Structure formats: structure tokens, C-alpha cells
Amino acid sequence: MRILLAARLSRKLAKGQQGIGLETQDERMRTWAERNGHEVVDIAADYQSGTVMPWDRKNLRKWVTRPELVQRYDAIVAYSIDRLTRGEWKDEVRIRLWAQDHGKVLMTESGAYWPPRNDGDRWRWESEVISARKEWEEGRERSMRAQAELVARGKLVGRAPFGYVSTGEKYDRRLEPAVLGRYYAPLIFGWYADGASLGEICERLDACYVAPPYRNGTGHWSPKSVSQIIRNTTYVGQRQDGNGRV
Numbered sequence: 001m002r003i004l005l006a007a008r009l010s011r012k013l014a015k016g017q018q019g020i021g022l023e024t025q026d027e028r029m030r031t032w033a034e035r036n037g038h039e040v041v042d043i044a045a046d047y048q049s050g051t052v053m054p055w056d057r058k059n060l061r062k063w064v065t066r067p068e069l070v071q072r073y074d075a076i077v078a079y080s081i082d083r084l085t086r087g088e089w090k091d092e093v094r095i096r097l098w099a100q101d102h103g104k105v106l107m108t109e110s111g112a113y114w115p116p117r118n119d120g121d122r123w124r125w126e127s128e129v130i131s132a133r134k135e136w137e138e139g140r141e142r143s144m145r146a147q148a149e150l151v152a153r154g155k156l157v158g159r160a161p162f163g164y165v166s167t168g169e170k171y172d173r174r175l176e177p178a179v180l181g182r183y184y185a186p187l188i189f190g191w192y193a194d195g196a197s198l199g200e201i202c203e204r205l206d207a208c209y210v211a212p213p214y215r216n217g218t219g220h221w222s223p224k225s226v227s228q229i230i231r232n233t234t235y236v237g238q239r240q241d242g243n244g245r246v
């Protein structure tokens with residue numbers, strides 16, 4: 001059988017360095033596939049959370065959306081269900097329907113198989129989907145509790161707003177103004193106070209070759225980015241992170 005391996009990449013290390021590559025479980029899946037006589041067409045590995053749909057993932061997307069690539073494999077194989085989805089019920093159903101509509105098989109090492117060959121396949125698949133979703137929800141709840149505790153202690157959680165940098169050790173992060181912010185943040189507010197539109201402010205920042213925040217993919221400032229700065233109360237003494245959370 002021609003298979004596409006849906007894998008997960010190890011997390012990136014600090015300062016943009018790469019991790020060790022594929023998770024060890026996914027390396028095992030590749031060995032399993034080859035040992036059982038399957039042809040591994042490709043390995044689509046992403047950093048994204050399991051809640052992200054396959055057609056929204058950077059490396060897997062092309063394999064499930066481009067007809068000339070979809071026809072190159074018979075099955076998508078993953079180490080576990082969470083490599084395919086940890087989404088809500090409606091999202092998981094969309095993945096199953098996609099597989100059936102395109103004549104593809106979905107498989108995991110633990111034996112989950114869709115479309116089901118029998119009732120056992122059906123119950124195993126649904127059980128693993130429920131388990132994967134529950135595990136994600138419990139992890140998210142733990143993370144939210146930890147973030148709430150850090151916020152209560154006055155620590156920085158999330159991205160630094162434009163013109164600031166995040167400093168300090170993990171779990172003890174704080175904001176410090178950067179040279180760029182000390183100069184351009186007052187200018188942005190001054191231009192806005194003088195009646196400049198968001199678009200005009202974008203043009204002025206682009207003309208000054210100021211890099212837009214968070215690498216928005218275009219290399220240019222957007223009205224939304226400027227609006228987020230103007231509405232962020234960090235610049236008047238009430239701290240928010242880059243997502244607008246106090």
C-alpha cells in the first residue's frame with residue numbers, strides 16, 4: 001500500500017534552532033511501514049497542534065488538497081489519532097468524510113482504522129478520538145491555570161507588544177522597552193493624534209523600513225497591527241501582552 005506518514009516534528013529549540021527532527025514514535029512508524037511492505041510516499045511533518053485540521057497545516061496541506069498529490073497514495077498513517085486530530089467532534093467527522101470521499105484509509109499504530117472494516121474498527125476509532133480530545137483538553141486546562149498563576153504574580157505571559165522585548169528566565173519573564181519602541185511608539189501615537197489614518201501610519205512605517213510586529217508574512221505594516229498598538233494599554237502603564245490580554 002502506498003502511504004503518506006502524518007508525523008509531528010520535535011519542538012523548536014531556543015533562538016530558532018531546530019530540534020532533533022521527527023518524534024521518535026514517528027520514526028518507529030516509518031520503520032513499521034517499510035517492514036510491512038508499504039511504500040512510504042512521503043512524510044508530512046508539522047509543528048502544529050493536533051487541533052489544527054490537516055488542510056491547515058503547512059506541510060500536510062498540499063497532500064490533502066492538491067489532486068495530483070492526493071492520487072499518489074492510498075492511506076494516511078500516523079502513530080496515534082492525535083497526529084491527525086484532537087479537534088472537536090465536527091472537525092474529526094470532516095476528516096473521516098474527506099477520507100471516504102477520496103477513497104483513502106486512515107490508520108494508526110494502535111490499530112485504529114477508517115473506514116471501518118467491522119464494528120471493532122468503528123469502536124476503536126471513536127474511543128481513541130475521545131481519548132485524544134480529552135487529553136488535549138486536560139493539557140490546555142493545566143496550561144491555562146499555570147498562565148493565570150503567572151499573571152497573578154505579575155509575570156509576562158504571551159508575546160511582547162511592539163517596541164518591547166521579553167527578558168528574564170522562564171516563568172519569570174518581564175517587559176522592557178526596546179530602542180525601536182522608545183522612538184517609534186510615540187511617533188505612532190503622535191501621528192494618530194494628529195489625524196493620520198491607520199493606512200497612512202502604515203505607509204510611514206514602511207517608508208522608514210520599520211519591521212512589522214510578529215512577521216505578519218507580508219513584510220509590510222497592516223492597519224490591524226497599528227490598531228492593536230493604539231488600543232494596547234501597555235503604552236500608558238497598564239500592561240498587556242501582544243495579544244491584548246491584561
